[in-house]
Amino acid sequence: MPVLEVVGLRKSYKDRLVVDGVGFAVREGETYGLLGPNGAGKTTTISMVVGVLARDAGEVRIAGRPHDTAGRATKSLIGYVPQELAVYPDLTARENLRFFAGLYGIRGSEARRRIGEVLEIVGLADRAGEAAGKYSGGMSRRLNIGIGLLNRPRLLVLDEPTAGVDPQSRTSILDSVRRLAGDGTAVLYTTHYMEEAQRLCDRVGIIDHGRMLAEGRPDELGAPDLEAAFLQLTGRELRD
Numbered sequence: 678m679p680v681l682e683v684v685g686l687r688k689s690y691k692d693r694l695v696v697d698g699v700g701f702a703v704r705e706g707e708t709y710g711l712l713g714p715n716g717a718g719k720t721t722t723i724s725m726v727v728g729v730l731a732r733d734a735g736e737v738r739i740a741g742r743p744h745d746t747a748g749r750a751t752k753s754l755i756g757y758v759p760q761e762l763a764v765y766p767d768l769t770a771r772e773n774l775r776f777f778a779g780l781y782g783i784r785g786s787e788a789r790r791r792i793g794e795v796l797e798i799v800g801l802a803d804r805a806g807e808a809a810g811k812y813s814g815g816m817s818r819r820l821n822i823g824i825g826l827l828n829r830p831r832l833l834v835l836d837e838p839t840a841g842v843d844p845q846s847r848t849s850i851l852d853s854v855r856r857l858a859g860d861g862t863a864v865l866y867t868t869h870y871m872e873e874a875q876r877l878c879d880r881v882g883i884i885d886h887g888r889m890l891a892e893g894r895p896d897e898l899g900a901p902d903l904e905a906a907f908l909q910l911t912g913r914e915l916r917d
């Protein structure tokens with residue numbers, strides 16, 4: 678059974694249909710990339726998947742159970758890292774993690790253990806005592822991912838985790854994703870970077886104008902590489 682199953686997702690803003698019948702599944706240990714140009718509907722899709730945005734139609738199942746915005750049981754299986762950073766600049770990385778662990782109801786020695794694990798995974802263990810406001814953009818992004826990992830999610834959802842970060846943080850983020858997937862976490866992420874998706878993703882879905890145009894392993898999409906597949910499918914380069 679997939680960790681995530683999405684069927685027939687639909688969303689309109691006023692009269693504009695921005696997500697139009699999107700469906701896909703992500704299995705345990707699988708990294709699934711949702712690819713598409715600006716405005717394709719990626720963020721809207723994953724916002725509905727995690728439940729921060731109400732859907733007009735469609736179904737989301739997590740580990741076989743229906744996921745609705747009030748469903749605590751399925752919510753606790755998801756780690757969500759949005760595009761915008763959500764860390765407190767005056768707190769250290771460790772203090773940020775402690776604060777967010779508290780929100781998840783993780784306290785005391787369990788919180789300490791979990792925070793230690795997370796800092797290790799995102800490669801910030803040796804900088805954990807520094808104020809988050811002093812971090813580079815890439816380090817802040819890694820801290821944000823760490824927050825999404827505190828509850829040991831079975832599904833990790835990342836919105837453009839490597840956009841605009843320095844090469845070192847990018848490598849670190851991709852290593853973290855590989856390691857988490859290796860441990861069985863299902864990873865759903867969006868990216869603009871085709872070459873990155875080609876290397877990292879077990880499967881990708883190409884989305885444009887709110888529709889899923891193609892889906893499969895990067896080498897299955899019938900073009901020399903993802904960049905070419907994208908151009909064939911949409912008639913456009915990825916970044917217009």
Ligand SMILES: Nc1ncnc2c1ncn2[C@@H]1O[C@H](COP(=O)(O)OP(=O)(O)OP(=O)(O)O)[C@@H](O)[C@H]1O
Pocket residue numbers: 690695713714715716717718719720721722
């Ligand atoms: N709150 C909103 N109200 C009205 N329109 C919206 C709203 N949020 C998004 N849209 C529109 O819906 C479409 C899909 O947006 P979305 O953010 O999902 O795209 P995206 O693929 O994630 O793009 P990007 O790569 O730029 O983040 C866009 O045309 C956007 O302008």
